[in-house]
Amino acid sequence: MPAADSPALVVARYLRTNNYTQVRDFLFQPSLTRPHGTEYSTQTYDAFVAEAGLEPDAGMVSKGDLTLETLLEEKKSFDLNAHFEKLGVEDGERGWSQPAPTTAHVVKTLPSSSNILSTAVETTAQHTGDTATSTLLVTTADRRLNLLDPSSHELRGSLVGLQDSPILSCAVFRQQYLLTASMSGQLIASNIAGSVIDKRRDHGKYIVKVAIHDDVRTPLVATAGWDCKINIYSPSLPTASGSTFALGEPTATITLHTKPEAMLFLPHPATAQPILLVSKADSSFLYYYTTEPHPRLLGHQNLAPYSNAWVAFTPSALALCPTDSSVVAVGTSSLPHMKLLLVRLLVPPFDQAQTPSTAGPVLAQPPLRTSLLDDGPATETQASQARAALVIAEREAAATLIHCTTMAPQTAFSTPAVAWRPDGSGVWVNADDGVVRGIEASSGKVVCSLQGHEAGTKVRCLWAGHVEGEQGREEVVVSGGFDQRLVVWKVEASV
Template sequence: MTSKRPPVASILVARYLRSNNYTETLDAFIREAGLPPDAGERTGNADESDQWTLEGILQEKQQFDKSLKFERYGDEDKADSDGWTLAAPSTPLQIQTPTSANLLSVSVESWHHSGGAQEEDEHYIVATGADKRLSLFHAARDYQVVSSLSGLSDSPILSIASVRQGRYQLATNMGGQLLLMKDSQVLDRRKDHMKYAIKVVTYEDDDEHLWIATAGWDAKVLVYQSKISPASSTPTIGDPVGTIKLATNPESILFARNPDTGTLTLLVSRRDSTFIYFYALPNASSSSTECTEIGKQNLTPHSNAWMAFSPSCMALSPRDPSLLAVALSTLPHMKLMIVRLLFPKPDDQSSSSGGGEGEGEGGEKAETQLSQAMAALAVQNREDAAIVIQCNTFAPQTTYSTPQVVWRPDGSGLWVNGDDGVIRGIEAKTGKVVAVLKDGHEPGSKVRSIWAGWVQCDGKTEEWLVSGGFDKRLVVWKTQ
């Protein structure tokens, strides 16, 4: 007969008494608590609970309390007028996929699908898996499988983006390729990354020119300016017009337009750096293909306890194009920041390039050093003031996780994934966890990808949340 395992708290107390040679107290405690005679002895196995001590738990609690001082939450008193809207997706509907494979990317895209007698231009659920397959599901017709394509890519697809009202699609894969597709046909493919092209983002400047940026695990971000339009007889991607070489692998990329000047800028975050980097897009008249870094914004301006992270995923607010949500690689739980983007100004760029100061002697040079220190402090204070929310989502993750954050389409909140099979909703106004979606994915499984937005379904507009994970499940979350 197997004996019941004693509570962990009792074992920790017994371990403390045994390690400090409180023999009489230990005997009395074991007798009164009904513990086995060997309670508190270390077994030497690899079980993590066997390594716990009271001192270690107290130290971890102190570190946690210290980190709480650096969290920032919004004003709950004003949350009623501008907080989390109650009609939020909460009911899961599992979609039957053609094959059983880990899902790497899920989204709802406008897709010009040529099926049957006529072409259809509608929204489809797009899912890619580790089996190199791309599947389309009809969003309005009982989630039927429209097509399941297995020969598009020679390696699993990691990212998808539709352009030109869904007439063309761009995809990146683990092999470092960028594919240009038209429905089930691959029109062009390039391999400018050495490995793992993890993300593709696009920006449609006009009816002809299209900005494309890809991030790869060869520590590069590539920028393309392609002429892809329905009028093109043979659309192609073309050679990269810009290259960004990083010290570490990129984590997230995003196109954003400066609200003051209207200039289109590329935002980049990279591993082992707490900065968001601003890059100017290459000029067509210039012969150089190097994208110029025009500024950066530190997410830990005063080097507080939050400094050990990378900005893993960035998402612009649908309400305010200068408000950015950033999912962080913090351990053991994901932390979230909402920051105001500090786009560099022309005078900032000119001052950073250096001038004629510091050439004097004696007091003049000391004054210059002081002014530089004061200027640096002013920048830090400005960056600190730009942080609107920084909070703990309590979504567990490891160094191998892929943090994801997406905004609700009305901008009232955000969704984040987790490695426990749970999706959490964060109120944008306060930074509080207000929704926990548990019944869609298997407990303890990794939710790899999430998407949120408006979807036209049965003649009405609905708010959807779509998720896919390593439990091989594709789930659509809808309002009740």
């Protein structure tokens, strides 16, 4: 007897359940008109059973047996899941704007050849009152921090030995103070010339991200480390009495269960108070934290609300849209290709005790909860919990504006990077094949591929924005890779 899921039995079940074994009455009444093929109904089933070597009663359907209809339904469902992409609607007015950076300029002025770890363009000034200028900051694996002109690529300076290990992230605070974070867990504040002002070692290892909230009233600096901690500093600024810039002790520490992947500051839509958006390894959620001396979790937002996997992906890179601060681009750890999500941020209420009638438009919809049990009635039933979870899942799913495949290959050891075009018309993503891809924000399509790095090498870091050049303001993309190349992509000059 063949297996229950053999093709022969599946076909036999189909013939039997569709009455190919029944003899119709008009077969014995030659005077009646018979539909073509009806006289062969019985022969079809009998001939197939005999030819396949099945038992005479083969094809009896019992509960749980595989049928032809079940196979077709499962195939349709598989195809739908395999090819599913949540794409936007093409709109000529909202599409990928032209002209776009496509011409590669490999920077030849770096003082050494080493893997590029981070790139960023910041506004800097040596002293208070000096004219501010744009500076391209480039860190390399040989512990150098190089400062270049982002337009002419002229080397302005190269800081050697500023850190005791390679610099993974850097930022500029108040245009004068350079903050560098290293693999050893050390955070150093220096001036643009490289003179150390303050240093802290509050992480055990690998500070992967430095974020700045450069506000006059509440200046904040946050660092995320692979010791599963996020430290928040309230730096003191120089005063007329002669005090100097100092980071000071961390004013708050957030301890996570897994290592943080990405973070950024954003103002709360209702109160304008700074909150911290965090993603962490082995979680498909975005987490919203306050920046108070005792930070608390406001809530979280699931980027895969309908997934039945334990962890669908990790949001590994975050970038706020330059034209809409409520939208964030998320580069994920999906394999074998990066998935890009454009997500509307569902910021929870700052005060969980507020009600929609008093909290303003940010709470016009039910707030996200840190769990299904944290603010429900004591008599909440399992059914009501399920309904509440469904409402939250539907809201989280609707917040994903674009869900697309970038075709950017990556592995479990990759470091995804995303960067918005300054007009918000698209997003650049890195890859492990040496290509920088441009994704149209309105449709989710790959519309541009920049090939300036060696084929098959990792593009480690990205930055995109406007810089002042000889021809005025121009849009550029800066990419650095493990082929030891720093590439500045510019708009092709018109002939």
